[in-house]
Amino acid sequence: MSETPSYLGVPITRPKVAFFDFTACEGCQLQILNNEATLVDFLSLIEVVAFREAMTESSDDYDIALVEGSVTRADEVERLKTIRKNAKVLVALGSCACFGGVNQLKNRFDDQEWVKKEVYGDHPIETQRAQPLHEIVDVDMKIYGCPIKKEEVEKIVTNLVLGKSVKHPKYPVCMECKANDNICLYDLGEACLGPVTRAGCDAWCPGSRFGCWGCRGPADEANMDEMVNIMKERGFSYETMLDRLECFGGFAEFTSKLKDQMEQDKENG
Amino acid sequence: MKISCNINVHHLARVEGHGNIHIDIKDGEVTHAAWEVVETPRFFEAILSGKKWENAPWICGRICGICSIGHTLASIRAIENAFGIVPTEQTIKLRILLKHMETLQSHILHLYFLAAPDFLDVGSVFPLIKSHPGVVGMAARLKQLANDACDIVGGRRLHPTRTVVGGFTMLPKKTELLQLKKRLQASMDDLTETAGIFKSFTIPDFQRETEFVSLKGDGDYPFIGGDLISTDGVEMKEEDYLKMTNEYCVDQSTAKWARLSRESFAVGALARVNNNFKFLHPAAQELAESFGLKPVNHNPFMNNIAQLAECVHVTLDSIEIIKELIDSEWDDPRQPVKPKAGIGASAVEVPRGILYHSYEFDSEGRIIKSDCVIPTGQNHANIHLDLSDLARQYALEGRNDSEIRLLAEMLVRSYDPCISCSVH
Ligand code: SF4
Ligand code: SF4
Ligand code: SF4
Ligand SMILES: [Fe+2]
Numbered sequence: 001m002s003e004t005p006s007y008l009g010v011p012i013t014r015p016k017v018a019f020f021d022f023t024a025c026e027g028c029q030l031q032i033l034n035n036e037a038t039l040v041d042f043l044s045l046i047e048v049v050a051f052r053e054a055m056t057e058s059s060d061d062y063d064i065a066l067v068e069g070s071v072t073r074a075d076e077v078e079r080l081k082t083i084r085k086n087a088k089v090l091v092a093l094g095s096c097a098c099f100g101g102v103n104q105l106k107n108r109f110d111d112q113e114w115v116k117k118e119v120y121g122d123h124p125i126e127t128q129r130a131q132p133l134h135e136i137v138d139v140d141m142k143i144y145g146c147p148i149k150k151e152e153v154e155k156i157v158t159n160l161v162l163g164k165s166v167k168h169p170k171y172p173v174c175m176e177c178k179a180n181d182n183i184c185l186y187d188l189g190e191a192c193l194g195p196v197t198r199a200g201c202d203a204w205c206p207g208s209r210f211g212c213w214g215c216r217g218p219a220d221e222a223n224m225d226e227m228v229n230i231m232k233e234r235g236f237s238y239e240t241m242l243d244r245l246e247c248f249g250g251f252a253e254f255t256s257k258l259k260d261q262m263e264q265d266k267e268n269g
Numbered sequence: 270m271k272i273s274c275n276i277n278v279h280h281l282a283r284v285e286g287h288g289n290i291h292i293d294i295k296d297g298e299v300t301h302a303a304w305e306v307v308e309t310p311r312f313f314e315a316i317l318s319g320k321k322w323e324n325a326p327w328i329c330g331r332i333c334g335i336c337s338i339g340h341t342l343a344s345i346r347a348i349e350n351a352f353g354i355v356p357t358e359q360t361i362k363l364r365i366l367l368k369h370m371e372t373l374q375s376h377i378l379h380l381y382f383l384a385a386p387d388f389l390d391v392g393s394v395f396p397l398i399k400s401h402p403g404v405v406g407m408a409a410r411l412k413q414l415a416n417d418a419c420d421i422v423g424g425r426r427l428h429p430t431r432t433v434v435g436g437f438t439m440l441p442k443k444t445e446l447l448q449l450k451k452r453l454q455a456s457m458d459d460l461t462e463t464a465g466i467f468k469s470f471t472i473p474d475f476q477r478e479t480e481f482v483s484l485k486g487d488g489d490y491p492f493i494g495g496d497l498i499s500t501d502g503v504e505m506k507e508e509d510y511l512k513m514t515n516e517y518c519v520d521q522s523t524a525k526w527a528r529l530s531r532e533s534f535a536v537g538a539l540a541r542v543n544n545n546f547k548f549l550h551p552a553a554q555e556l557a558e559s560f561g562l563k564p565v566n567h568n569p570f571m572n573n574i575a576q577l578a579e580c581v582h583v584t585l586d587s588i589e590i591i592k593e594l595i596d597s598e599w600d601d602p603r604q605p606v607k608p609k610a611g612i613g614a615s616a617v618e619v620p621r622g623i624l625y626h627s628y629e630f631d632s633e634g635r636i637i638k639s640d641c642v643i644p645t646g647q648n649h650a651n652i653h654l655d656l657s658d659l660a661r662q663y664a665l666e667g668r669n670d671s672e673i674r675l676l677a678e679m680l681v682r683s684y685d686p687c688i689s690c691s692v693h
Contacts, residue, residue: 023309026285026689027334027427033382034426036413040398040405048395054382055393056282072309102331105316118315123518127310146331147427208424208431209438213327243324 015161018050018062019093020083022069022076023103023130027147028094029053029068035150042154045161060086064160068093070100070130077136084137089160092133093153095146095215099249102146103130108246132249141166144216146248149201169199170220173212177203185211191236193244196222196251217250224254228261238262271297274670276660280307281681283383283393285335286688290677292660299664302657304681306522306649308692314639322348322434322608322634329626330428332641333690335378337428338371338419339619340626340641340690346494347626348434350508351613352606352634359600360436361493366590367422367432368492368617369583374415374426375620376538376576379685380463381408384573387679388470404466407459411580414452418587421445435604443595450591453584460581464556467577472560473676476567477658479651480531481540482513484618490541490548490582492618498544500565501530508614510625514642524691526650527642533650536622537684538575539566553582569655570683576620608634621645621687645691648684655680 019029033054035042049059065087071077084090095101106115107129116125133139141160143153159166169175173194177184180203185192192211194203198219205212218224231241242258245251278290287308293301313332317325326344330337342364349356356364381404382394391397398405416426421441423429431438484491485498497505497513505513516525528534542549542557543564549557557563557578562571614627622644629638659680663673 021287021689023311024689025331025334025337027331027337030334030378031427033378034412034416036409036416039409043395043398051393052280052282053285054283055395056386057392058282072311076309102316102328103311105328106312109315115312115315118318119310119312120518125310125523127312130311147334204425205430210424210430210433239321243321247324247328 014045014047015063016049016059016061017046017064017066017157018059018087019048019053020050020065020067021053022067022080022097023072024069024094024096024101026053026068028096031147031150032153035154038154042157045158062086063088064157065090066093067091067097067133070096070103070132071136072103072127072130074126074128080133080136089140090133090137092139092142094148095144095217095248095250097133098142098144099217099252100130100132101248104249104252105246106130144168144198144250145201146215149204152200171199172219172222173197173199173201173203173206173216175199176201177206180207182206183209185209186230186234191231191234191240191244193227195230196224196227211244213244213247214250215248217248218254228258238265272664272667272670274673276670276674276677278674278678281678283386284682284686284688285690286686286692288681288686288688290656290681292656292673292677294660294664294673297664299657299660302653302660303521304649304653304656306524306688306692308523308688310523310692313641313693317628317636317639320636322628322630322636325628325636325639326432326434329641332643332693333687334427335375335687336371336619336621336690338367338423338432339617339624341429341432342368342493343615343617343619343624343626345432345434346615346617347613347628349613350615351611351628351630352434352609354435354604354606356436357600357604359594359597360602362590362594363422363437363440364432365492366587366594367419367429369587369590370415370418370422372583372620373580374412374419376580377408377411377415379620380467380573380576381405381412383685384679384682385466387675387682407462411456411459411463414456418449421449433603435606437602440599440602446591446595450588450595453588453591456584460584463580464559464577467574468560472568472574473570473679474568475570475659475662475680477569477655478567479569480529480534481543481565482529482534482536482647483540483544483623484616486545486548488548490545490550490586494616497616497623499529499534500543503529507616510614510616510627510642514625514647516642516646522649524643524646524649524688527647528650533654534647535569535651535684536644536647537572538579538620539569539572540622541618542566542575542578549578550582550585552585553578556581569680572683572685576685608632619644621685622647641693643687643691643693645684645686645688648686649691652681652684652686
């Protein structure tokens with residue numbers, strides 16, 4: 001791969017790319033390796049200089065940092081700030097990095113001491129509220145999903161290399177789902193957040209007859225009140241709505257409103 | 270000359286998650302050797318508190334990016350055990366097939382991408398793309414086959430979408446299964462060649478007497494549910510897993526440690542082979558024996574070979590399962606679920622060893638208490654103790670510090686640790 005790579009005959013410089021992981025399952029990084037068919041082509045476009053999960057060598061000289069995971073400890077805050085200083089472009093990779101992911105579910109307990117005790121008993125352990133990257137540093141780009149869709153990452157990184165702008169779909173998962181002629185989960189009596197969740201995953205879950213849990217966060221034109229009405233009409237409880245909406249952290253603003261609404265409804269009987 | 274050195278490996282590469290190795294040797298004597306786990310905890314057991322049952326498999330799959338299928342299936346089994354749901358034959362077969370393909374995917378990832386570079390004296394698989402294109406191509410082919418199979422059966426290779434309490438949301442097409450069977454049959458050549466490649470590697474000769482824990486085979490090489498067994502002669506029921514794990518906290522690790530009859534024990538492919546060798550497919554037995562792997566083997570580096578033998582086992586077994594599935598009529602994919610109060614525990618063999626999930630439910634199926642005991646968590650103490658023995662042995666043999674450092678790294682990698690999973 002020493003020859004200068006080109007795209008449509010135009011030579012391009014290979015940016016130095018580094019992968020980093022914070023509090024996460026490392027699944028998003030693995031999705032990159034899971035891309036067996038196109039991995040070699042993809043790797044010819046970039047120069048990987050740090051990828052701890054796959055390589056021993058590591059360098060602080062990189063252009064693009066792909067960062068997975070959320071931040072839950074003081075040392076992670078410092079590490080992230082250093083990465084921000086070194087990188088020209090910092091990309092948040094996956095829902096943990098973009099919204100806190102499933103890790104932020106622990107934030108719903110006001111008492112973090114209880115959270116620690118529930119798992120570690122009296123043994124001392126350090127943790128803080130799970131935070132997405134953008135709460136700590138400037139994030140240049142977000143790649144959504146739990147997990148990320150590998151095709152999308154390759155497309156986005158290729159665009160970055162070519163200096164093309166990257167656009168996420170503004171429309172919801174339902175559009176992709178209908179285009180794929182899937183059976184609607186609501187017709188099967190199941191809940192689905194497809195009407196309000198940002199597309200781009202090609203309706204991954206509904207394609208498997210499994211309702212969407214909103215891992216990519218809200219679409220640009222998400223009508224949340226309408227979503228609640230649909231679910232209420234179909235007999236789903238607030239609890240079911242909340243389980244889905246709060247699962248990955250993308251709907252954080254709306255979930256706190258929904259919790260208030262739940263309380264009000266309770267008071268009104 | 271007696272060696273003196275300090276070996277410090279910060280955030281060991283080519284393992285999942287964050288761990289450090291420290292070894293101090295003074296005049297040939299090991300004065301300190303430690304395996305530290307510094308991964309940030311995610312508190313899954315607290316997160317689940319108060320959540321309805323259907324959240325558990327979906328959330329718990331996210332404990333691990335490599336064995337999300339194993340976690341999802343362990344979570345589902347614990348819930349089914351609590352609610353008294355018995356899976357149909359068809360569901361059992363599909364789950365085993367799905368698990369087999371995750372095992373294959375994970376073992377190939379470990380053998381080629383994480384372990385092999387050490388034996389070939391490179392820092393990662395990336396330079397091999399140029400120097401050994403045929404080998405990398407083969408690794409990619411095997412991994413892709415396993416991953417495609419997971420997509421077909423589980424809906425998605427990572428964080429599966431079709432696996433639910435009661436069965437599956439949707440079944441694979443028989444034409445897809447037929448195609449898969451052909452690819453599996455063809456892949457046997459690649460596995461044979463893989464064995465040839467590993468034959469050319471020198472597996473370090475290191476032994477430390479160890480207790481090995483796994484599921485106990487009952488006619489089959491076991492993967493999902495059943496009794497628990499150890500090479501020290503302990504036997505337990507699945508629901509008594511707590512007596513098999515005895516977790517405790519230590520200062521050097523954010524993951525809990527475990528013990529049974531001794532100071533530590535090991536789980537994983539080597540533990541499974543050691544306990545259930547006779548149930549391995551004959552071809553897998555033959556492969557193991559050709560590497561001198563027979564029960565009970567106490568060389569942790571042989572976990573690589575045990576994984577290789579399991580690749581052969583799961584591939585051949587999957588071909589049989591697919592034949593049976595194709596020859597039978599499809600049943601309903603999914604049974605209805607009725608929550609009830611109670612506790613359910615499960616034991617499932619995932620790529621890195623035996624995994625336990627357990628939940629206590631209220632009458633509406635809300636989680637009161639949950640517990641997950643992770644394979645790598647059970648291995649940490651054993652890795653820690655192996656490290657000091659290894660340093661001692663190689664210091665005695667007069668190896669230099671860079672050799673000892675590499676062997677220590679290779680030792681940890683042999684366990685194929687999944688550190689973020691072990692901390693969860
Ligand atoms: S976003 Fe999901 S897949 Fe990615 S690291 Fe987080 S939990 Fe894992
Ligand atoms: S299944 Fe979900 S995403 Fe698909 S059309 Fe129905 S609501 Fe929309
Ligand atoms: S369907 Fe929903 S939950 Fe599934 S991948 Fe797409 S956005 Fe995420
Ligand atoms: Fe645990």
